[in-house]
Amino acid sequence: MLRLILKRLGLMIVMLLGLAVITFTIANVAPGDPARLAAGPDASQEMVEQVRAERGFDKPVPVRFFIYLGQLARGDLGTSVYTGREVARDIAQFLPATLELVLFSITIAVVFGIPLGVLAAVWQNKAGDHGIRLLAVSGAALPMFWLGLMLQWYLALELDLFPLGGRLGVFDDVPPKITGMITIDALLDGDPGTAFTALWHMVLPALALSLPALAAIIRVNRAEMLEVLGRDYVTNARAQGIGPFRIIAAYALKNAILPTLAMIGLRFGWMLGGTVLVEGVFDFPGVGLYAAKAAVSSDFEPIMAVTLILGAAFMVTNLLIDLAYALLDPRVRNQI
């Protein structure tokens, strides 16, 4: 097992290097003059050239790539040309917000998705199944930002049940930063009220974000459950008079969960990179919005940094899912 982990971590470094090469190349062949961007639209040519020299934009691309790699090795993600802020500092601020939102969303998707998938399979072709499938199809079909806008309009503006956006109200005290995730930091600080407020602010964006994942989990889990429930050992268990709950929970679900687990891993990765629309609607200051703004401004150091970090997160998630596979399935474990 340890060998597998080390091998995969080694492979991850190679993949991240490849990702760095690709993003750096794209950033440098794209049109746009970063020196002009940094100097400002009114700046004189002399000011632009000064910035070019200061930031090293006048050096050849390969040289700049190795300088960039050197920076990365020191944990320096560079400086935004547009805002002049250190990228690492910005990401340290925005990434925990996205992570918190995505974790909350994936929890909603898993907590509701797996039971609903099971129920749909058990109730196959009955009214309950149809209802759940409708939810699954809607989840796949409804655009996330539209759903966000509708939730915001109806539940926040019309019924005034939820805040319109943000991580906390403007007048709420922010707990001391430990993890950057407000709910956890507030709990660590012994302030459950703020944790609840932060959670309450996340309900609508998390609902909008979780629906596509929920839909996917339902569909995969339903299909797998249907297949497993038709197997001989389940029929045998039924014949032995084992209760239906035990058959599902102890025998069927354990075997049906593996593909669902893979789906959860994929969805988690997608969510990390796909929060931008929801973050925009709900003014949730996360890394998606940060990257999108940087992309529109051709501000490449933030884009490269976010791509690398999300890439790494995706790889780590997949590694964890593979390990979970091994824990759950002795056949996989034995292959390792």
Next chain:
Amino acid sequence: MKLRMLTSALALAATLVSPLQAAEKRDGEFWMVIGGRQAVSHIDPGQSYDYSIRMMTQALYDGLVKYTGNPPEVEPWLATDWTTSEDGLTWTFNLAENATFHNGDPVTAEAVVYSYQRVLEMNEGVAWMLSEILKPENIKATGEHTVEFTLDRPYAPFLSFLPWWFIVNPAQVEANVVDGDFGKAWLAENDAGSGPYELERFDQGTAYWLRRDADYWKGFPYEAEDMGGIIYRLIQESSSQRAALMSGEADLVTDLTPEEFEVVGARPDIEVSSTPALTTFGLKMNTQGEYTGDINLRKAVAHAFDYETFVQVYNGNAKLQTSPFADAIRGKVEIDMPRQDLTKAKEFLAKSQWPEGGITLEYVYVQGLEQQRQMGLSLLNSLKELNIELEMVPLTWPNMVARASSVEESPDLLAIFATPVSTDPDAVAIQYHPSSHGKYYGSHFVDDPELAAMIEEARAISEWEQRAPLYEQIQQRIADIQPEIFGMLRQRQFAYRTYVKGYVDSPIRMTAEVDLYPLYIEP
């Protein structure tokens, strides 16, 4: 029943965490929430600037003078009065003796010298406004409250740029200089100013808190002592801004779309302000381009365009330009501008190198800006009459700036908003001078020696009576060479709750910039 219980439970939870509604006091004070769409990258008045940075720095710092009102006038601020020498080279400013920084230090002539020298030596942000006519060593404190600027050559617009140069406290900045960085890192998120507001919290990407300095040396133009401060809160989407304003989570919002603006304007609890901006919008033509290098073709295109489109796409909230200069620019005169006239357009085309048309022009505009796309469609439609095709190319702003920076790459037509930084006519005229080549507003690459000579002459004269007639000729000359389809002045639009008082618009401010100083809340 269950549904009702669920709703009640949600409502109860909502009351526990409901955001403080605006116009409610917090610790006995009103805090005004302004919802804007652009983050504040930093609050250093010496580094780069955009509307959100300007809005903050103007509140935290004072300049020697300040733009106020409509039409905008340069008003004494830290400087109580000033004189200019006969030759127009030496400007002497007397400072208010009671002005103090937020930490209590007096604002002295030395602080003024330090602040101007800092920006000129950094050569960033507003430095371009004065760097060609003012050397750092030629700024001197001649008394504790007297400062003297000696320019390299007479430069009439000098005063009109000073409102954007803010004074920092040298003691605070020097104490925080790291590796000769001029205190940039520290000033990015800390204030060393003497302005009406002090920085209370800088929460990047979320909100920026400014506490009112109740002891502000200049006082406030209102009596409301319970005005605590202003929070500039990021609200990224126009629809969310509208929702926040309607629910009272924001008290003033800055850049609604024309549609959202109409919706909120119809409500009795919301007031709207709509005034012509100094910003002009035009379709700049590359005067050295393969096709648009031909003046007759440019004039043909300018006479083919349906000018009403400019006003229609903003739901009537725009006004056509009647000169290359915006209305609030000093010395603006009415010029006979082209309007749609297909007969004339065809006459000009007949005189061009492409009398039968049969060419394709490129129109570049900002990706995602619906109004600019609609303008392109209208142009495409009009040009069909001349047998000219139009290729519409949406680009991100940085890519547009990149295309505009070289004469070979600059497109035939480029949709550009340009906001002059001062009301002096030189601020607009210079856009048609070769020194603007390479900048986004110089994408027309006008190289007209006669025009350039007039611009250079006018900016060096001190007496307005002598400058004014020159600017009349300059406006006419710019119109004659038709470097763009002169467009419109869009209305500056702001919406705020009726309890927000003191709002004054000034067209000199950037698109979504608000002067925070006179604002207060009175329910």
